[in-house]
Amino acid sequence: MKKFVVIFVCCFVVSGFWSGSGYCKTIKTDAFKVALEAAGLSYENISWEASKLSRIDDADPFRLQWFNEIWANPLRVPKIAKQITDRIPIFATNISKEFNYIFFYGTSRTCGSVAALMEDYLPPLEMAKEKPFYNSIKKVYQNMGWQFGKGLDTKLSGYEKQITQEASETLAEYVLSADWLFRERKKALEASDLTEETFRKLLVANAGDEDTGDFTYRLGKRFDMKQTMYACCRIVFSTQKLKGAFGGGVSLPEGKNVFPTPFGDIMLNGSRSDDLYSGDNHLLVVDVGGNDTYEGTFGATSSLYNCASVVIDVSGNDTYKDPYGHSPNQGAGVLGCGILADLWGNDTYEAANNCQGAGVFGIGMLYDYTGNDTYSSVDFSQGAGCFGIGAMIEYDGGDVRKCFFGGQGYGATMGLGLSYDRSGNDTYISDDENIIHPSAQNPSHNTSMSQGCGNGRRADITDGHSMSGGCGVLVDGEGDDTYKCGVFGQGVGYWFGVGIFTDTKGNDTYEGLWYVQGATAHFAIAVFRDTEGNDSYTAKQATSLGVGHDFSTSYHIDEGGDDKYTCYMTDPKDDKIKQYGGLMIGCGNETGMGFFFNIGGNDVYDAKSDNMYGYANIAAPLAPDTIRNDMLCLGLFIDIGGEDTYGKDFCKHNSNWVRKNDDRPEVVIGIGLDAEDGELPILR
Template sequence: MDLLPDRTVRSPWLAAISAGVALLLVLASTPRIASGEAEPAPEEAASSLREQARRMYLMPPDVVRDIEPRTYFGAYLERVEPDSLILPEGVRYETGVGIDRVVPGSPAEEAGFREGDIILSLDQERFGADPDEAVNILSKRLKEKKPGDRIRIEYLRDGRVRRVSAPLGTRPILDMPSKPHPELASIFQGRRDPSMAERAVEQFDLLEEYAEVASQTAAVAAVDYNHRQVLPERPNPFRLQEVTYLLRRPTELALVSDGICRSLEDEFNTEQRNTAELVIQAAGHLDETVPRPPSPPRDLGLDGLIGVMEKSTRMIGEALDELTHEEMELAHRLLPTLLDYEDDWEEALEEIEDEGARKAAIAEKEEELATLFRAALRADLGRLFGAAAYLSQLSDPPAANRIRATLADFPAKPFPQIYEQSFLGDIRLVRETDFGLVVIGGPGTSVYLADAALIVDLGGDDYYANNAGGSRRESPCALVLDFDGDDVYACDSAISQGAGLLGVGILIDYEGNDTYSARNDAQAVGLFGVGMLIDLAGNDSYNGDQFVQGGGVIGLGLLCEGEGTDTYRAHCFSQGFGYVKGLGLVLEVDGEDTYSAGWKYADFRIPDRAFDSMSQGFGFGMRPWVVGTGADGGIGILLDSSGHDVYMGDFFCQGSSYWYALGILLDRSGADRYLSGNYSQGAGIHLSVGALIDEEGDDQYTCYDALCQGAAHDWAAGLLHDVSGNDLYVGHHLVQGGCGTVSMAILADGGGDDTYVAGDVAQSQGAGVWRDIREYGSIGMLIDGGGEDTYSDARISNGATITKETWGIVIDSDTASGDAYAE
């Protein structure tokens, strides 16, 4: 019986891990940073990553088999406290099962059930006396039914026992396209050596168990969990092909994640800046094809730049030409509100007390969201992304050099008096055009207070309190080119500092130690559009609240940093965040960088100590919860190529994901430190996949609670792969290759003298768990490729290969080849 993906609930495992903390303090006080050793070239590191993945944990995909359609009821069930079961006089039931939530459009809703109902019996059979077992008993009985069977339920509502007879439904199996990966196909062709994981599965006779977990995970890639379709003829129109591929082949997470990142960093690195190709590659990961744009004109003086802006504006208009005026207005209003903890529309709907008013408000919101999504599907996203590719070429060295040389001696010209208090300092030109204001600032200090479509600033320590490359209704194309100076960008308004809302917004800063401050929807975010922030040099600081620093929702948000020691601070939905049909990227080429996300918006699971981050390479989907309109998630990427970096987050971060999405954090080199809360550091949560990959350095990973460091929960997959170095892992429960409900988790360490600390070793360090609600276990693996290692779990020793119940595999190799099965 398809009960729905689990609802992630508060973890009860918050006991202190005193031994682990003490060890962490000792080791942290004497960091082990390698010195005098050359860092591996990116090609060498990638080859090592690929070879380790093949040797350590790749599994053949042919074990996956078809799963029969499951019976579907459509309600989230919960335990009922005995003292809350208040029955009418003369009625006797020992226990019941509560309905925590009814899925809109489900058989449960059609039968009239609603939140707060208590189910007392199914087909006249009760659930026993144990309230803890009642949920499992009801779930098992529903599972035994077939699609179309009618069930008779007695339930309690408002102090009355009611009865209903209703049919059970099923979810159709869909033919969802998968991303082709011909470069990986050869791995499983011809003769090959099986991986260490493959041999362990055979050794411990776990092939059937592995195949069932892999098959159940793959099956969700062909199922619609978004309930009410946006377009009935196009089920799951926002499901990304890459996510489908990885749900079907989760052990290839490292290879696919590395390939995605390589396709992006090949276009933006210390030697190469090809931003048009960067846009094209990013769009390809959203299953969109972008034609290569024409080169900018040779003349990039004032008239040439105006011509580029006019052409880009026309391309945007053509891309959105199919949308009505009403749809455009709806998108302008709705897109910036989809992600906002301070104005939570789902919570507001839940708090409507009158049932009729609440249902009417929910129906209105469902139609509003469906209208938005239908409009997005009619837009020509390929052409919209093409406008960004064309415009972004102005950041590339040949074009940038021509612009700077041509405008270097641009004389100051009088401008309309109404703008005298809007643009201050060394202002050379303010001109009105059909696409918005054009402003040129000289080499001195300039102050920009009013919005402009195009700003070219030739130098000086400048201050921007305007849109600064943020597209607006009146200017769907916006561009800032700032060539030099320690600049300050500060704006409280949304859609600023390289943000595209139904358009393209680009901010390019070539030199200087810059400060970027914003609230929401800023600093390289695309909402039904493209936002780019490219900072090529300097020690920079980024500060924001929500949906900042590389975020995409039905669009691209690309933040590219050249060199320097940079600091990123945000609270949520940031630092490489991909929402529905969106890709959010932070690409850091060089420098010792610090990333911080969280500590403002409390998580309901542990509200007195935990905060949601949803950042640092996090993919997220719109799960149908309060409303019945849902949509699959996007791709969030944080890619840091070099430097000793610090990553700090709380719940949901650091190469993780939720709801048909992909999250990637890839750090190429350096002695790095990772600090987080639950659902992080390579975690796939609820029908999702996430990977944290660190290729070089003595690294420290700390999670204060659960489901992190190569973890997964609920038909999902998570991976943490550390290629080399002497590393430290500290966590508590379901960590270090530990997983929850029917999922697959891997922690792989390629070598080095490593320390693994976990508070709950029974369900950590290569451990699966059995869930009665699904009547099946999970696959958790910890594979260490060599070195003198230390584990909290006394069952694990150097050179050992062991298995744990339901179903865990631990492989520690001490052979010269790093292969525990080498002869």
Template sequence: MAEALSAVGFSKADLGFRPKGYWSRFPDPQTVPHKLHFFDSLFAEPLRTYDFTSVMAQAVRDLLSVEKLEAETESLFKLTYFLGIEHKVGGFRGYSANLDPQPAAEAPLLAAVAKVYEAAGSQMRLMVFGKRADWPDPEAEITKQLQGVDPQLEKALATLLLNLVDAYSWRQLALRNVPADALHSVFAMRDFHGHSTDGQSYPHQVDDVTRTLDEQSLYYGAQKAVQAAHDAARALKPLVAADPAKYQTVSIRFSTPLGLVAVGGTGNDSYPDGDYAVLIDLGGDDTYLGSVGATSSLSGPFSIAVDLSGNDTYRCGDEQRLAQGAGVFGAGVLLDLAGDDTYQAKRGAQGYGLFGLGLLADYDGNDKYSLDYSGQGAAYFGIGLNLDGKGDDTYYFYGDGQGFGGPGGVGVLANVEGSDTYTAEPLAEKAGRPDYHSQMKIAVSQAQGCGAGARADGSHGHAWAGGLGVLIDLQGNDHYESGNWSLGTGYWFGTGLLYDGGGDDVYRSVYFTQASGAHFCIGALFDEGGNDQHVLYETGGAGLAFGWDFTVALLVDKGGDDSYEARMISLGCAQIRSNALLVELGGNDTYTMPPGAEGFGAATFLESYAKPSYSYGPYSLYGNSFGLLLDLGGTDRYVDKDFAAGKEQPSTRAADNTTWLRPAKDSPQYGYRSFGVGLDAETGTVPDFRLPGGP
């Protein structure tokens, strides 16, 4: 890396951007709304993006397994912290959710339900004419349903309800200053995926909420809900495993002011749609309809669902119903501990947050996830987490998910074991949202590690910074398919990251993809090993380490015999003052582009760079363009290919064991703080892509 930089007189200190308030026409970096706190530091030190991403990957490696989730009390809490809370909101350091439920020794569930009524400002026991009302009588109803129920099960359920009361108190505190009309308007929003990233519309209620919401209290309550769900799962699983037949016919269902409470036995059960605060199933092949583990209303902000085992089906066909791990002004948590499960929903599901936290954690099994928009680890102004521990899993949806951070959001999809398939429907005729970059044929995916904001510099001026979108897959031979804006891509102060821990992987996408971005953002893709294929098809370009307009783009692939294929402006290509670095460490690799296509380590020259008196965009004079293709080790091929004719030949622009500059040093376009470098060498090291103190 140092050698490549020194070839044009640069050092690592020349990478990245440190915007100043006096840069004309550059959005003031100190006042960009919803910008996440880490962004400026990574924007200034882009090589640290690997460290930043690796910490999250290490948390997944250490904590997201059946063994760890069952054995360690705070494993899920810590995952929620390291993947979401830490990057979204300050004030926490991941110590504990501080639960202290203290269930009553006698009739613990009745006592806990009484606490729920009290917290909601209601009464469980109603009096009229100096005596108990004949009806409703929740005490009698619950007492009847508890006949013959294992006291340990009753205690676990009581403990869960008491913990939810604790979480609810903090959520109420969080909303104390939020205007009611703004609260109701934002809660009803289900169409963020339809809002243009260019800012044609302005839902002002979002800013009204932002100015008045107490985020620390909201996410303290959310962390308590996550810990409460995990504690319940850890308590119930060994209880049922010791004697499954004992719990075969368990059936509990009653209402509370915060939502329904239901418990099903070890048989094959079916649960209708409902506003569940708690839904526990002790085993069997079950069917869940509608809203499960998701905020159902402003008066029912928390929902916890736990399924201990079985091949289950979760299905929600209502576009207006949140489902399967979704939180809005609260938290929705769905834990499925075992079985080959199927998840189907429309919008706002499978790990989705909007001013709240949504978590879907599936511990084990070969699972199938399908969705239209907004989920599978997606958030706008909130946190959405989709965590899968083990199995060969399939993810399919249209857009805004699979690790998507919309404005002010943190969305993460993390998967540990198995050969998995991730698909964001690329065809606009199916998914909608056609992109003009691809002749309106390819969809705007915003998926698989994408952080995207909503710019409004060409309209009403209420721009919102993008969030953090992350996809982490640690093991297996995985297949990634998407359209545009995907696979480690940023937009408008957003950060998109993809981390693959190894395996022979296939990455197929089209435009602004695979370590890319536009307009003041960060996009990175890290692959730790395997024989990988990186393919840009159709109008395939603006990818494989591409930056447009003050973008940091970083693609690092370690080991293996890898192949890269693009149609235009790719493979370490920097445009409009960007840093675009493709680093390939080891293996016999192949790079393919059409003859004359900009890339292979290039920085595109603009006439304005040569005009210091250029009046209306002088911030371009303060930034450096740097495009890099660095390949260390192996026997590599650089190919010029005519894709229409199907003919190829060795490239005349790049070759194994050589160094090249683009623009060339003897070109009149050379200089002007705009440099492209290609360096292919037999040996060398890049310590920047090892964690400090690591091997």
């Protein structure tokens, strides 16, 4: 018996380890380590010296506080990106706290965690026990020095008698929160900046716009973002309670009742009729039912005094449209907080700019909970943030989103832009057919900067006021989805920006031109990740599919499924192959690092350029004093499992290939690996 036990233990130690389910699990080979060793590298070599990176625009005051740490350590990037994206479904789907959690998540990724931004740490509001809704509006009038007229007094008193104590207290908390926001916001900017002119300039300003970027730079240096988040937090918390109360069945009197306030009109409608709402300057709209139409500015701050604007539409197939091109709109906050929550129905959203979940020096959120919805916009929309938080949260249904520039998870300077969809066969389009933002790379196509994009302002060749990018995140859960863009999209970063893209389930289709599907330029970070399904990728030109350019790091990660990669442009006249793209599928360029990982499945790579499949290049001339001489430029390609088809003969099944630059062979290295089996621990 003893002999048997000894033999069993020895076999156990050699073959693997004991798993929680009681099975003997085989330890898989670390494919990443195998690939590195083929080129004489190890994990320790895959980093950049932070002190040398600090020579690159280290004086920028707008760098995300967590950026430099992972910038110098590219192997930490996938884990950090996964932590970021894994939390979003948890926070967004906690239906009793979803506004609060996404708000706190956004502040932690931009200006840092502040305990005071949690509701339990806030000082109590002074709410009247008797007639709280009536008294909250009266208090706002007194604080603002406005006359509280007899007509309003009579109307409010009569309305107060018709609503429950719960409804009255919930409405009162929101009104008092708006008063709090207005007063606390004054501390965030100098008095000279808090003007209607500043507000209007911000509607056209963008950190990446050469005409308005300097205005944003100078305003940003005087802007206290933490104070603004502190000012806005009560609106978020009270909106959570509004949604819970009126979405949970708390009733309102029949008919459309309107109450003017110094911060905008309050419109409360307890009817289930099909209603028309129009105009702007709304502090709060609650509609409990009906197929409603909203024409104008709703759920968005429309002036400096209209510092908060919230819409809660409980049910119905609703239409939100903007016939006059008002900006902002539909869940947008400019120097304030704007939230739109539609709880049920097949809805249509049409707007221009700064809309559909856009935060500009403020907070903007759009939540749609059910239905097959359609969204169309132009710029800075559908989850876009600049010195603020912009979030577009969709839950169920097959939805269609269309924008042009800066949307669908777009983070400009000091901003978090988030687009999240839980389920459904969805379509994301960043229009590349109607050219209104011609790209510097290819003027026949639009610059998209969408679908998980972090973008900054490059000014080293203009006024010198560069501004680091923010963080743009797109997370889509279940469904067979379609993504289309032009130049820069689908997990991309530019100028110290961070772009993160994750699609977790479904057979998905991706199409883009240049800098797409895990690509970066100029000191940026990007992660593209598809975790399941038979996917189709079209990336027509460099730099795409896991390529980092100029001290940038990019990852393209596909886990599972039989995937197809098409990497060429065709002549539209005859649809014949015109030109294969270069610098794709795991490349480092000009001291960049690009990683391409495809795990599992029988994959087809219709990609025939030499500078693909693990390639590195520095075209900059040799010079004795450049940091490029001793900092790693790495392109790495790994495909694990399956019977794969490649477009180049040097890519062979179950083999390594290594290519080094003649001028800098120690630091300019391209590596490829096709492995029958293995794992990638850096992705855990």
